[in-house]
């Protein structure tokens with residue numbers, strides 16, 4: 001069977017190029033999503049040439065570089081499987097590595113699960129980075145709001161009793177450094193990420209189980225999706241350690257990830273559907289305080 005390149009995939013390719021992703025990483029993401037190399041290369045060439053052709057002004061160099069590199073990479077044999085989905089953020093866990101070298105940091109892999117597609121990671125943030133995030137966030141905290149999918153606005157939510165704030169993407173050198181590291185970790189452009197959110201849970205505070213994607217059936221969702229499309233993955237990073245309680249729970253699989261400073265849990269949802277088993281929540285903090293930073297990844301560039 002021949003794989004058919006969808007308009008959605010072409011749009012995705014152009015967005016990765018515009019975000020500055022290397023041709024190799026774009027190709028790798030497509031191959032991992034199940035695209036044959038030859039089909040992926042043709043799709044890259046076609047999508048980028050169409051994009052360059054539609055632009056009056058000279059194209060950005062990164063897009064041209066992707067097109068050029070795509071043409072020179074060796075072509076694999078044609079063969080067939082059904083058309084795979086558009087690539088999604090992923091951790092490179094092929095070969096069962098116990099650590100991932102991100103250039104500025106070596107992250108350890110503690111748990112990897114297929115469904116939900118999830119991993120527990122250590123050493124993603126240094127103790128100093130965790131403290132600096134807490135210091136910068138503390139004066140800006142407000143009672144957390146959640147996106148109101150009925151209207152697309154925001155609301156106070158009794159299921160979510162934490163205090164929170166958002167950093168703007170790239171707003172400080174610390175945020176830039178962390179965002180660049182996360183982009184390398186999950187092979188996803190910085191531009192497709194929402195601003196980093198910091199949450200503080202006091203004793204008794206919790207975030208009841210929920211999905212991070214926007215409910216496709218809710219009336220306010222189309223408006224939310226205009227800005228970057230669906231959420232496709234989440235990284236929850238632990239900035240401190242509560243004395244007791246406050247784990248991140250995944251009720252569908254009976255998993256609870258205990259907060260350890262600098263550690264993180266990554267989970268991805270290829271479709272906005274409960275079958276991803278990504279139902280999760282922040283269990284009540286029983287003693288002490290819990291601080292986390294959450295990075296949500298969108299399908300496309302999230303305009304800040």
Ligand SMILES: O=C(O)CCC(=O)C(=O)O
Nearest residue numbers: 236247248281282292294
């Ligand atoms: O606090 C946690 O452990 C989970 C946070 C969360 O689910 C979120 O920020 O979406």
Ligand SMILES: [Fe+2]
Nearest residue numbers: 210211212280
């Ligand atoms: Fe969540």
